[in-house]
Amino acid sequence: MAHAPKNAPPIIVIGAGIAGLCTALAAAPRPVLLLARGSAGNDGATPLAQGGIAAALGAGDTPAQHAHDTLIAGAGSNDREAVAVLTQQAPAAIAWLQRQGVAFDRDGDALSLHLEGGHGHARIAHAGGDRSGQHIAHALAVAAQRAAHIQLQSGCDVDALLLRDGRVIGVRARDGNGHAQHIAASAVVLATGGIGALFACSSNPPSADGAGLALGLRAGAAGRDLEFVQFHPTALAPNGEAAGPLPLVSEAVRGAGARLCDGNGQPVMAGVDPRGDLAPRDIVARRVWQVHHSGASTWLDARCIGEGWPQQFPTVFAACRAQGIDPRHDPIPVLPAAHFHMGGLATDLLGRTRVPGLYAVGEVACNGVHGSNRLASNSLLEGVVFGRRLGAWLAENNPSPAATGALQTLALGPTLDAAGWQRLRELLWQHLGPVRSGSGLDTALAVIAHDPTLAASWPGELARTLLGAARQREHSIGAHFRSDDAQVARRR
Numbered sequence: 001m002a003h004a005p006k007n008a009p010p011i012i013v014i015g016a017g018i019a020g021l022c023t024a025l026a027a028a029p030r031p032v033l034l035l036a037r038g039s040a041g042n043d044g045a046t047p048l049a050q051g052g053i054a055a056a057l058g059a060g061d062t063p064a065q066h067a068h069d070t071l072i073a074g075a076g077s078n079d080r081e082a083v084a085v086l087t088q089q090a091p092a093a094i095a096w097l098q099r100q101g102v103a104f105d106r107d108g109d110a111l112s113l114h115l116e117g118g119h120g121h122a123r124i125a126h127a128g129g130d131r132s133g134q135h136i137a138h139a140l141a142v143a144a145q146r147a148a149h150i151q152l153q154s155g156c157d158v159d160a161l162l163l164r165d166g167r168v169i170g171v172r173a174r175d176g177n178g179h180a181q182h183i184a185a186s187a188v189v190l191a192t193g194g195i196g197a198l199f200a201c202s203s204n205p206p207s208a209d210g211a212g213l214a215l216g217l218r219a220g221a222a223g224r225d226l227e228f229v230q231f232h233p234t235a236l237a238p239n240g241e242a243a244g245p246l247p248l249v250s251e252a253v254r255g256a257g258a259r260l261c262d263g264n265g266q267p268v269m270a271g272v273d274p275r276g277d278l279a280p281r282d283i284v285a286r287r288v289w290q291v292h293h294s295g296a297s298t299w300l301d302a303r304c305i306g307e308g309w310p311q312q313f314p315t316v317f318a319a320c321r322a323q324g325i326d327p328r329h330d331p332i333p334v335l336p337a338a339h340f341h342m343g344g345l346a347t348d349l350l351g352r353t354r355v356p357g358l359y360a361v362g363e364v365a366c367n368g369v370h371g372s373n374r375l376a377s378n379s380l381l382e383g384v385v386f387g388r389r390l391g392a393w394l395a396e397n398n399p400s401p402a403a404t405g406a407l408q409t410l411a412l413g414p415t416l417d418a419a420g421w422q423r424l425r426e427l428l429w430q431h432l433g434p435v436r437s438g439s440g441l442d443t444a445l446a447v448i449a450h451d452p453t454l455a456a457s458w459p460g461e462l463a464r465t466l467l468g469a470a471r472q473r474e475h476s477i478g479a480h481f482r483s484d485d486a487q488v489a490r491r492r
Ligand SMILES: Cc1cc2nc3c(=O)[nH]c(=O)nc-3n(C[C@H](O)[C@H](O)[C@H](O)COP(=O)(O)OP(=O)(O)OC[C@H]3O[C@@H](n4cnc5c(N)ncnc54)[C@H](O)[C@@H]3O)c2cc1C
Pocket: 014, 015, 016, 017, 018, 019, 020, 035, 036, 037, 038, 043, 044, 045, 046, 047, 048, 049, 050, 051, 052, 053, 054, 132, 133, 156, 157, 158, 159, 191, 192, 193, 194, 203, 204, 205, 207, 208, 211, 212, 248, 339, 340, 361, 362, 363, 364, 376, 377, 378, 379, 380, 381, 383
């Protein structure tokens, strides 16, 4: 290990989801200060993950086949080197998680592996059935609490990056009372998750508001593939209304025979795709979105599962019951929901942004591994593989040299009140959702420009950047669908 100067400040990791926790653990023995809004183990999207984590561990499966499936899902727009790293290091990532205390479900001596849409082999390891994220997050949080080199600080919101001579040298963090503190760092790692909470319909927690992405962009990091957002087709939406983070009705329910229908019981996927209800996520999401925007509702009729519901899908069953829906007897009202951001802060395969001293990992980062559409169960894996790589690199490399120039505080700036957030979320849902068009994107940009509150706020500025990226990519690819794609082609 390169020798760290005595009294060197800690590495600051912002975010206590899977990416931040793995980075912090792998950075040993360098001191790490891990800052997060919530408490490690219960924070961010990680504990919400149901399906599990992908790795080529089964008989006859190989990393090359996992890579093949990842590239097909990503419409070939993935970074091939990143995909090779992800899939080759996946089996070692699972073994490492086990050493950190994650107890994956087993079939006798071997790990129990599931098949999921888009995967050519059964390669999804899970823990606690459909509570994989919760189990993994809890085990990593316990490991971090025990690790002598990690100091955890919850309840704090980072709202500025500190720079000297163009190098990130620390952060400004606010506690629950709004008191600000400047904290020096030898390196700052953004592990702040995705942007789902910027949309009216979302499966993401409120913390996925894009603050880390906005901070990185403000500090001069490049954005990459910012328009690539994955929408889940079936979020539980009582009364067809979106309000806050929506629970997911997993694709496995359709795999078990459930059908998407309109209010008259007619199948909505008929004639849309030969694979019907089991078509890829983006195709089904677009169809449900179109039905919703025609003023009708979509229902998932899963009554065929009958009395097996509580055993087969305990999490979804509980979510339905909490809304007064009994899926054994009633169809489930569904809407699509913003689910995962493939784009983010551009990094290399070690998590380095172009700004010295600033790193990004997990959903906030983009090294191109997911291309334009993420393969299911590859994002927890991304957090472990690239978090471990970044942590190990930081452990091996000297902290930043002392900088002497004037201190620059690059702050997020004004945020929005509840009404402003609601306006912005509706706007992005309408125009940056599963179906986009040049005119719709222009409308959204104009609405922000003419709304002084939105225009002056950091979420408004971030929204403008995302809309601008979607405006620039005129052709549909993966999860990015432009309804005016044919017109664009004709104009040329
Ligand atoms: C409902 C649901 C189900 C999913 N199922 C799966 C699945 O089965 N398999 C799979 O691979 N993926 C799944 N995903 C995706 C996966 O869970 C996420 O991509 C992944 O957990 C992201 O991890 P992360 O560490 O990057 O971010 P997160 O886990 O979201 O953590 C972000 C952290 O950053 C902190 N933070 C953010 N901003 C700030 C700030 N300004 N200051 C301080 N702290 C901040 C938050 O408090 C939090 O601690 C699912 C996602 C959802 C929402």
